[in-house]
Amino acid sequence: MATYKGIDVSASNGIVDWNAVKASGVKFAMLRLGFGSDIASQDDSQFARNVSECERLGIDWGAYLYSYALNTADAQSEANHALRLLKGKKPTLPIALDMEDADGYKKKNGMPSNAALVDICNTFLSALTKSGYYVALYASLSWLDNQLNSSVLATYDKWVAQWNSTCQYTHGYGIWQDCDNLKINGHTFDDDIFYREYPAIIKNGGYNGWTKPAAVTASAKASTQQTTPKAAHKAATKPASPVAIKTGQKITLSKANLYVSSTAPKAASSISGTYYLWDTAISNGRIKITNSSSNVGKINAVTGWIDKKGF
Secondary structure, three states, X not given: OOOEEEEEEOHHHOOOOHHHHHHOOOOEEEEEEEEOOOOHHHEOOOHHHHHHXXXXXXXXXXXXXXXXXXXXXXXXXXXXXXXXXXXXXXXXXXXEEEOOOOOOHHHHOOOOOHHHHHHHHHHHHHHHHHOOOOEEEEEEHHHHHOOOOOHHHOOOEEEEEXXXXXXXXXXXXXXXXXXXXXXXXXXXXXXXXXXXXXXXXXXXXXOOOOOOOHHHHHHHHHHHOOOOHHHHHHHHHOOOOOOOOOOOOEEXXXXXXXXXXXXXXXXXXXXXXXXXXXXXXXXXXXXXXEOOHHHOOOOOOOOEEEEHHHO
């Protein structure tokens, strides 16, 4: 399986020596935008520099905002905070909401109910999604399995924090933060493993300010052009092809292996029930599915990958 080495960075890491980071083999970096509501003093003081350095060195970057939201109004302000700092930039990794209570702020100020926490996450992530960004939700394994364990958040990519030798999250995830003590040139960072080909997904999908490649738009345009008589005759005399799979096709699965990517060597879980083809692209014999017909083709709405031969 293709995995990618990454780190996440904030002002608490100081002035990062990005040349050393690059030399260590890091390919991806998640950069903190800031924290809390849309207040300039809460911007991460190193964000602009970190973006500039990553782009100078060819390190793919995404971003995250640490949430202090206690309600959906706070969450909307946090979304505005992220959008303000992302304006004019083109990240090639997801934009994540960091949902935790590391400093005890939420507990001290009236910890929201689990349902409220889910609504807070969904408010932020849906606002970014509507603005064209590919998003993800960062949380600890415990929070994902308990406070944030909701079908409302099932369609969003997960960035799982579990400092362990294996990731024990049983649902699909794209990033795993496996430790907080990665050493690079004498400095300590959080270590992240990326399981999805995010730069390709984001660029080809036209997310995060990127324009879909010309080949994609050209093929779409060609499909709408009128067929010439000669071409029509050729098509009419060509032997019929097997029935093709269709985007949105309803499928029934029974104990099917579900993978977090097209290249994952092991299944993340086994699923049964009714699902829908997210699109018709096949990679390594696998195809993407989603759990609702309304999620077909929608960003961050992929449940996972299954073997095409499995249905």
